Amino acid sequence: VQLQASGGGSVQAGGSLRLSCTGSQRTFSNNAMGWFRQAPGKERESVAAIGWGGPAALYADSVKGRFTISRDIVKGTVYLQMNNLKPEDTAVYYCAGRRSAGISMSATTYNYWGQGTLVTVSS
Numbered sequence: 001v002q003l004q005a006s007g008g009g010s011v012q013a014g015g016s017l018r019l020s021c022t023g024s025q026r027t028f029s030n031n032a033m034g035w036f037r038q039a040p041g042k043e044r045e046s047v048a049a050i051g052w053g054g055p056a057a058l059y060a061d062s063v064k065g066r067f068t069i070s071r072d073i074v075k076g077t078v079y080l081q082m083n084n085l086k087p088e089d090t091a092v093y094y095c096a097g098r099r100s101a102g103i104s105m106s107a108t109t110y111n112y113w114g115q116g117t118l119v120t121v122s123s
Contacts, residue, residue, distance in 0.1 A: 003114030005095045010120040011085055019080040021095030021114055028052075030101050033071060033078045034110060037091035037119075044107060047093070048080060052101035060105070062088070085121045092116035 007019040019035070034049035048069035050057045057069045068081040078095055094117075096110035104110070 001097070001112040003095050003097065003112065005093065005114040005117040008093060008117030008119045010122065013086055013121055013123050015085050015121070016081070016083045017085065017119060019082065019093055019095070019117060019119075021078040021080075023076050023097070023114075028071070028073060028076050028078075028097070030099075031097045032100055032103055033069075034096050034098070034104065034107075035069060035078075035080045035093060036096060036107055037089075037093045038116070039088075039091040042091075044094075046105040046107060049103045049105050050078065051103040056103065058103050058105050082119070085119075087121050087123045090119060090121050092118050 003021050003023045005021045030052050032051045035047040036044050037047050038044040048059045050069045066084045071078045095114045097112050098110045
């Protein structure tokens, strides 16, 4: 199972980016999805997660009110809309899927991962 993440880039603080994670429709069948990030020298952390049915989602406290996770089952795509970006949001962002419909913020419960996409936020 492969996922493809895209949409990263460089923005100034206060700017916005939308990350996309694509996979086959079959990939997403009954699978919950999540976004994680890893900053240089830091451990990977969860950012947001969405269950199979949507739209219920979970967010890390650090991104609540600024980031929104959503999914388009028909297109087989999961999005992470990131607004009011801060320098501390700089990281490589990864999307991941788990073979369960329920939401999870725990990376260990995810079964397959996409390659990362770099987000750089300058002050």
